[in-house]
Amino acid sequence: MQLTTRRLNRATLDRQSLLVRADTDAASAIRGAVAVQAQSPVSPYIGLWNRVAGFDPADLDAAYADRRVLRGNPVRMTLHAVAADEYRPFREATEPSLYAAKLGGRIAKSGITGPEAAALADDLFAALFADGEVRTARECEDWLAGRLGPDTAKQVWPGIRQYAPLLRVPTGGPWSFADTVSYAALPDQPTLRDPDAADAALATLVRRHIEGFGPVAIADVAQFAMVQRARVKQAVATLDLELYQGPNGEVLYDLPGAALPDEDVPAPPRLMAMWDNVFLAFHDRGRTVPPDYRTTLIRNNGDVLPMLLVDGFAAGVWRTVEGGIEATAFHPLPDDVWDALAAEAKGLTALLADREPDVYRRHRHWWDKLPDHETVLLPGS
Numbered sequence: 001m002q003l004t005t006r007r008l009n010r011a012t013l014d015r016q017s018l019l020v021r022a023d024t025d026a027a028s029a030i031r032g033a034v035a036v037q038a039q040s041p042v043s044p045y046i047g048l049w050n051r052v053a054g055f056d057p058a059d060l061d062a063a064y065a066d067r068r069v070l071r072g073n074p075v076r077m078t079l080h081a082v083a084a085d086e087y088r089p090f091r092e093a094t095e096p097s098l099y100a101a102k103l104g105g106r107i108a109k110s111g112i113t114g115p116e117a118a119a120l121a122d123d124l125f126a127a128l129f130a131d132g133e134v135r136t137a138r139e140c141e142d143w144l145a146g147r148l149g150p151d152t153a154k155q156v157w158p159g160i161r162q163y164a165p166l167l168r169v170p171t172g173g174p175w176s177f178a179d180t181v182s183y184a185a186l187p188d189q190p191t192l193r194d195p196d197a198a199d200a201a202l203a204t205l206v207r208r209h210i211e212g213f214g215p216v217a218i219a220d221v222a223q224f225a226m227v228q229r230a231r232v233k234q235a236v237a238t239l240d241l242e243l244y245q246g247p248n249g250e251v252l253y254d255l256p257g258a259a260l261p262d263e264d265v266p267a268p269p270r271l272m273a274m275w276d277n278v279f280l281a282f283h284d285r286g287r288t289v290p291p292d293y294r295t296t297l298i299r300n301n302g303d304v305l306p307m308l309l310v311d312g313f314a315a316g317v318w319r320t321v322e323g324g325i326e327a328t329a330f331h332p333l334p335d336d337v338w339d340a341l342a343a344e345a346k347g348l349t350a351l352l353a354d355r356e357p358d359v360y361r362r363h364r365h366w367w368d369k370l371p372d373h374e375t376v377l378l379p380g381s
Contacts, residue, residue: 002245003215003252006263008287009312012213014261016278017051018270018309024052026059027068027083034212035080035090037275038071041175042359044081046273046306049351057175057351064170070186071168071177075205076280077101077226079168086208091165091190092201097227099193102163110155112148117156118193120147121164129185134169137161137181165190174355202227203235207255209281215244215254219283246284267312269340271325271348274360275304279314289314293330296371303363310337316373317366320358324349324380328373342378349380 063069074090103114144153166183191197316329325345
């Protein structure tokens, strides 16, 4: 069966609880989304608000506090919130890529080789985290400085902190994490630098990506996990999967019997968080981002702007302003869509009100580079 882009769009939105908000708790919603991008601490809260009926941010606070949800970098080489029991297999699956990316580059320029950096990461773990301690970034860098000297430590620490399986520990602030970063180690540490463990875990991650975003191509899984396509092909071969044909004739994989909603199923408007994976989990991002808008919405430096999701596709951007939400559409929207976005704006403003009414402030310079557009103030009350 050949699937259209719109039908793939609806399948993904359905699995991501973006067609109908789910009646569930924060930890279960994180699991349902597979991994929620958490580069900015507020983004998981907005991501779950879009996916969970009656979402209470205190529910995610509690899930972080008791470690049912963990914030680290188990997928896509950047911070994500994941279900606690999925952190280990996800991190093991991406180990070869993280080793290559994070223990090279800046570390190599310091004169420290990859194996030496890995050994340093192991020693840092043994020295600072063996008994479940919470440590600040400053303590970790000071320990490295004692081994390498302060200048080399500054060069090496960024790579080690991204490679080592360190969890970000809640420290307060409006969204559980303050500017001062603290780390802890997972009690059930992932196995590192073991190709067999990495390949076994990748089969789990591939299956979960298909479950949460499918049907998908080999290239989509590789993009989401940031792993080599050859490894994904090997993992796919171990799974019992159903095959489809994509819009351009590409092979797509899905779980047997997984739901495929019709392409004309309504997709209600949403005000999406920055970096939401519904826009990033694919090699072909045309599933949710129109090609003409891609370079405006997904910037070269990695910023992925907070988007309007209209009829299942990115249609513009939003930002907080005094009095509500400013929505900027890149093509004309009918009145009923603006009405629905206005209702969403009231809900989002209420979510932010008691914590941080003006989010994503430092990204506002992108608004000076927007294409022709229609801008509407959506009142917050």
